[in-house]
Amino acid sequence: MSNKRQYTDLIKSEADRLGFLSCGISKAEFLEEEAPRLEQWLKQNAHGEMRYMENHFEKRLDPTKLVEGSKSVISLLYNYFPEEIQRQDSYKVSKYAYGRDYHHVIKAKLKDFMQTLNDEIGEVHGRAFVDSAPVLEKAWAAKSGLGWVGKHSNLLTKQTGSFYFIAELIIDLELDYDTPVTDHCGSCTKCIDACPTDAIYEPYKVDGSKCISYFTIELKDDLPKGYENQFEDWMFGCDICQDVCPWNRFSKPHNEPLFNPHPELLTKDKKDWEEITKDVFNEIFRKSAVKRTKYEGLKRNINYIKGKSEN
Incomplete structure (x- = not known):
């Protein structure tokens, strides 16, 4: 061999x-x-x-x-x-x-x-x-x-x-190389149809600056006017285009204990999130990627979705 x-x-x-x-x-x-x-x-x-x-x-x-x-x-x-x-x-x-x-x-x-x-x-x-x-x-x-x-x-x-x-x-090792597989999206446009901000402006093309994930995570300034009713309650990131994809009906739960959520993440309702304190934020998201947006960023996103944006 x-x-x-x-x-x-x-x-x-x-x-x-x-x-x-x-x-x-x-x-x-x-x-x-x-x-x-x-x-x-x-x-x-x-x-x-x-x-x-x-x-x-x-x-x-x-x-x-x-x-x-x-x-x-x-x-x-x-x-x-x-x-x-x-x-x-x-x-x-x-x-x-x-x-x-x-x-x-x-x-x-x-x-x-x-x-x-x-x-x-x-x-x-x-x-x-x-x-x-x-x-x-x-x-x-x-x-x-x-x-x-x-x-x-x-x-x-x-x-x-x-x-x-x-x-x-x-x-730096030479290895045996794999080859690409074919595209199996077919005529399906579910992800394009479901995107509330029209970030997927044509098949295979995404305007990252219109994506809910970009707004809620990457954008450090005030959120732009005009999108208030389009966030569909996403306060950090967005899974809409993945959730509607027919291929994700095959998704199986992971078996990585470190990816299990803090129990409060699953039980909080909107009112709880609206009233969240910095201490509770730090407890729930202590080692999570959500810390990227910081407590102030998450509050900004929630207030924006509620229509309380002060822009």
């Missing part, structure tokens, strides 16, 4: 051992198809105030510029679909933020992963990424056969859906 095959088998079985849904591998090379798309998206200012998207253009498209000597991009999916969701009469938090901040949970697994590679193979150089560097993770995951990018611009996988995180290891 060649080293390439042996190392590839080791990587796939290690991904399985660490609890990843799946693992796909691509050659580390320039993402030719993505270059004009990213350029166009930035030109249209679809990233709004997410100015960091303008940085490191070359590194986003070429992993060998991001990680010197890299030969392979290992893409990994990690399930976060919850067993229970919030009550109906509540302001809503995106499911990915129910439990412990995924950056920390998955980073720890990737560290473990790299350690195993070094123990089993010898010195393997590379870096681990979880949504924290200029890596076009959906493009890499699609290139390595883990799914296709749907009309809502999220990665979709048959029999699994889209409620998962994507992570990467970019390393």
Whole structure:
């Protein structure tokens, strides 16, 4: 058996051992198809105030510029679909933020992963990424056969859906490479029809600056007038385009204890959220990604949805 095959088998079985849904591998090379798309998206200012998207253009498209000597991009999916969701009469938090901040949970697994590679193979150089560097993770995951990018611009996988995180290891080993799968969105437009702010302005194209997730998480200023009645009670993030996607009927609950929510997240109603104190916020979201918006940001979002925006 060649080293390439042996190392590839080791990587796939290690991904399985660490609890990843799946693992796909691509050659580390320039993402030719993505270059004009990213350029166009930035030109249209679809990233709004997410100015960091303008940085490191070359590194986003070429992993060998991001990680010197890299030969392979290992893409990994990690399930976060919850067993229970919030009550109906509540302001809503995106499911990915129910439990412990995924950056920390998955980073720890990737560290473990790299350690195993070094123990089993010898010195393997590379870096681990979880949504924290200029890596076009959906493009890499699609290139390595883990799914296709749907009309809502999220990665979709048959029999699994889209409620998962994507992570990467970019390393200096040559491996056996996977091939992309075909698109299975067909003529379905449920995500486009359901988006209340028209952020998905045409199939496969999303204006990030109109997305509820952008407004409630990324935007640091006052929320713009005119969207007050379109948030559909989302106070942090938004899952609408994923919730309506037929492929997500296959989503199965995760088995990651660290992603289990604080019990109060599931039991609070709107009135409770409107009256939330800073102490309670810190208790419920102590180690959650919701801390990104801070207590003041969450209050701003709730007041806006209630129509009490002071803009």
